[in-house]
Amino acid sequence: MSAFSAIGETGEIDANQFTPEQEPQPTWCPGCGDFAVLKSLKQAMPEVGRSPDEVLLVTGIGCSGKLNSYFESYGFHTLHGRSLPVARAAKLANPGIEVIAAGGDGDGYGIGGNHFMHTARENHDMVYIVFNNEVFGLTKGQSSPTSPKGHKSKTQPSGVAKDPIRPLSMALASGASYIARTAAVNPNQAKEILVEAIEHDGFAHIDFLTQCPTWNKDARQYVPYTDIQDSDDYDLDLTDRRAAADMMAETEAALYEGTVLTGRYYVDDDRPSYGQEKQNIGEMPETPLAERYFDDDYEWERSYDFIESYT
Ligand SMILES: Cc1ncc(C[n+]2csc(CCOP(=O)(O)OP(=O)(O)O)c2C)c(N)n1
Ligand code: SF4
Ligand SMILES: [Mg+2]
Structure with a gap:
């Protein structure tokens, strides 16, 4: 079939x-x-009612980047750290398609960190899944931006001298409008968060803790974990930016002390997406680029119009 x-x-x-x-x-x-x-991504799809031909999965390079080889949908396996610019362009050209971008911690928080910051700032309507295994998996275990301080690897034989990146805090400071952390050991929570993130209109960042038993043997398997929404110890108002910042800071520090906190941290349903903002100022064409058909003459005509409007 x-x-x-x-x-x-x-x-x-x-x-x-x-x-x-x-x-x-x-x-x-x-x-x-x-x-x-x-x-969990496959299981989320029936709940959001999207079929494979309504989804574009854009990946970076890494073990994580192989995701679209095993997931039936439109796919674009880009360059290391470059999934987000491709995903943004695809969403603007075809706003009707569900865009999901995915990649690793090295891919998204290292080489692609600049794209992460600006895609969050502009609130592009997409989901961004970052497989956070705290190492470069594909290239055999080098330290990554989320490796803990002191982490030893072939590139850091004496241990990493730097503090790790705080991805949740970075997403919040940059302007992401949905921010969550989940873990491979908790697939039900992961599925629920993916459903929410896909349904969210704006940039939804999911830091997905994924163990790498091959190259990060010292790393925690991210168990036991606490779901902050299920725990009586926490009562977070997801719309409160200041509370989210505090909860993220606690979560990010706790991870490196052996306590795994997961869940939703921040949701802003009021902030317009980038596509919406562009529509508001009259810069989004009524017929999306992906739905236009050009014959040779039409294409030439439009090119001249475009050049003339800027000369
Ligand atoms: C521009 C560029 N620099 C470096 C590489 C080599 N490279 C490929 S994957 C990778 C790191 C992968 O780590 P991560 O993004 O954490 O993904 P994982 O394999 O852990 O899922 C690197 C450095 C590359 N392909 N392109
Ligand atoms: S265990 Fe590590 S090296 Fe193996 S596929 Fe997963 S991330 Fe890559
Ligand atoms: Mg990695």
Whole structure:
């Protein structure tokens, strides 16, 4: 059965539709947390009612970047750290498609950190899943921006001398309008958070703790974890920016002391997405680029119009 249906057609959506017809054998190592991201993402799709032909999955480079090899949808495997600019362009050209970007901690918080900051600032309507395993997995275990201070690896034989990045705080300071952390060991919470993030209109950042048993043997498996929404110890107002900042700071410090806190941290449903802002100032074309058909003459005509308007 083909997993693809006509765009816009509704009907029962099944998680299995997101398994490629000729499923490649995953090259992820046994016990890798990446399997849980794939599973929870597939399980989220029926709940948001999106079929494979309504989804674009854009990935960076890394073990995490292989996600779209095992997920049936439109896909774009980009360069290291470059998933977000591609995802942004795709969303602006085709606002009707559900855009999900994904990559690793090295990819998203290191080489792609600048794109992360500005995509959050501009509140592009998409989900960004960062597989945070605290190492460069694919390239064999070098320290990454989230490796704890003192972490020893081939590139840092005496231990990392730097403090790690605080991804949740960085997302909040940059302007993301939905921010959550989940973990591969908690696939039900992961699925629920993915559903919310996909349904959110704006930039939804999910820091997804994924264990790498091959190259990060010292790393915690992220158990036991506490879901801050389930715990009586916390009563967080998700719309309160200051409270979110404090909760994130506590969570980020706790992780490196062996306590894993997960859950939703911040949700701003009022902030318009970048596409909406562009519409408000009359800069979004009424017919999205992806729905236009050009013949040769039309395309030339429009090019001249465009050049003339800027000369
Ligand atoms: C521009 C560029 N620099 C470096 C690399 C080499 N490289 C490939 S994957 C990777 C790191 C992957 O780590 P991470 O993003 O954390 O993903 P993981 O494999 O852990 O999922 C690096 C440095 C590259 N492909 N391109
Ligand atoms: S190297 Fe680590 S991150 Fe990569 S597939 Fe293996 S366990 Fe997963
Ligand atoms: Mg990594």
